[in-house]
Amino acid sequence: MPPPLKNRSHAPAKAGQSRPPPRQPGRRMASRDGGERAAFFARREAATVLRRVLRGDASKRSGGSIKSLVFSPSVRNKRATFALVCQTLKYLPILKEVLASSGVFSSKWKKQEELVYVTAYDILFGQEIAVSGSVEEYIMLHKDTFRTALQKICVKRKVSNVEDLLSEKTTVKPKPRFVRVNTLKTTTGSVIEVLSKMHKVDKDDMVPDMLVLPPGTDMHKHPLVTDGKVFLQGKASCMVAAALSPKPGWKGTKQSILLHS
Template identity: 90%
Template sequence: MAPPQPKNRSHAPAKAGPGQPGRRMASRDAGERAAFFARREAATVLRRVLRGDASKRSGGSIKSLVFSPSVRNKRATFALVCQTLKCLPILKEVFASTGVLSSKWKKQEELVYVTAYDILFGQEIAVSGSVEQFILLHKDTFRTTLKKICVKRKVSSIKDLISENTTVKPKPRFVRVNTLKTTTGSVIEVLSKIHKVEKDDMVPDMLVLPPGTDMHKHPLVTDGKVFLQGKASCMVAVALCPKAGWKVIDACAAPGNKTVHLAALMNGEGNIIACELNKDRAKTLQHTVRRSGANNVETVNGDFLDIDSNDPSYAEVRAILLDPSCSGSGISTERLDHLLPSHSRDDQDDAGSSARIRKLSAFQRKALSHALSFPSVERLVYSTCSIHQAENEDVVNSVLPLATSLGFELATPFPQWRRRGLPVFDGAEHLLRTDPEDDLEGFFIALFVRKAAADESSAEPSKDGALGAKKKRVCTTGNNGLRAFSSLRLSRMDALRSIWRL
């Protein structure tokens, strides 16, 4: 039994202590204010997501938009956006049936949807905002309409109206230790106090945490000591395996996770030229590089295709990572594309033959052919986060005659990995695919190695797909390459922008 509380005998106003009405009211007011601003941040993200989905132009994934620096309350905003999208078909049906969404409110329809979800399905926290008042005014009408829809659909409750086909099997949380700033052992020591932590058996410095582990605000992440990067994405840089001191090009670098992974694999030595055509994505790339502490990366807001491969400034480029614009079909689950209005089974089935895929694959072939033309390149990785043959095996097969004429052959990254390329041409067994069935993203990796370089080296592939080396080659070039690149005309910029907008 709790001890009796002393009576307050003073007639003067008492300060509200824990559990007292004044403190509770202050706490409630703070919660309502937080909800008020979270709805507006969620509406901003939702507007960009829906407009990008409607126009088939990628304005950024839900996650990338929510976890941008401009969003303050990331967790609440993320939950609101996802749940509103999940309920969006029902919300639209309710508003259409009631006819209360006038032209005035249609101008703020994303905020109306978010607020309606929060009040009808969520926490029902409301403040004095005009949209909140509008939803509260019609709340009984909306709920009556929802019940009628339930009867029409022959379901027993409102919850049954929400489709369950958006449920996604949770995957492990992979994180990559940034060895430019810390050690894997140090990170394990910190994380093991609060999480179960395992080392990945294939990718160096990669840790595996339980599904659903939220690391976005963890100091290790905000300080750049750990990167939230999927295993398949990390396999790309490991497959390229540039040596410390080499000069390397990351041809389509943003957001920069693979770029800074290359820098870590090179121990911060040598020179990486990270190219990104899109201005906004180039800023994201620069932010990633700064956070990583990589001092051997030069970021360039320019077109990789405008580099003259015969320019003496690039005579010492020894490796190229080409991860060009693609459909992103392999990471649609991670992007939460299943929540978007345009998502359907038919869209997925027809995507491989769409006009957009054909245009993307044409660009990919051009970019890969250009990458093969650099005279001193010894290793080249072509990768996509696509599941479509048209962007993967077909692109590689189309450039094989050129690659062979230039002395390249397909090598086998991660030879112990069981899932290889689709058997559509001789040599496809050297290619690598990852799949959601492996609890990974859908990725594709092709590794080209120049035969002359391979013959000169006595190193053998290790189990992780990388090559060892007897000698450490040091590239001594300075900033001449960057200056030469910056002086080139970006003649293909408009063409590439049109591809990105598709």
């Protein structure tokens, strides 16, 4: 009869060697479940922060910086929440367009739109981990519809991938440089003659004596500015005066009338 097989897991360790720990079959599954649970709660914390950020922007008030909101005591998973909020804001224009064009973003989900945005980003562009949750189930159910809508948007914009679409969405058109001529010291024609030697100069079609220069034109140390012959002034600040078209002495005359009436 052959000798019985030895149980190697209980064999004594040799001198100088440590015994390996026993295997835990469910350890990997437990770790994965823990990661999914962490993602589940991070999405909801991120949605709360995102809601405050978006509502602050909509009301023209500061809802607090993202960092200050994320690092409040109520947020547990600060690192994951911060990353989710930043990335969702980055992809937000695309997410809104995808959801709107998909035809499945009903009023029911608009009540949780911040959580939908965060979850849609995480599943469509992020780690694609989904756990039991109504919003996660909704995104997973319509994931193919959302991806089809995204592909159609890329075709419409004539871009090959989401990165190109993202750069198109985040590109900000630079504003031109506006300067206003001080007609008490010089003439508009003289200023145009000087500036046109170095820059393309156009006359504004709404504000008299305002000139339009290319974006990024640095005029701060130009002799015309230092001598007070032109002012670096935004167009919006000149619109009221141009609309009122005041006459010389109008302000003082008006005040005198009010005082003696």
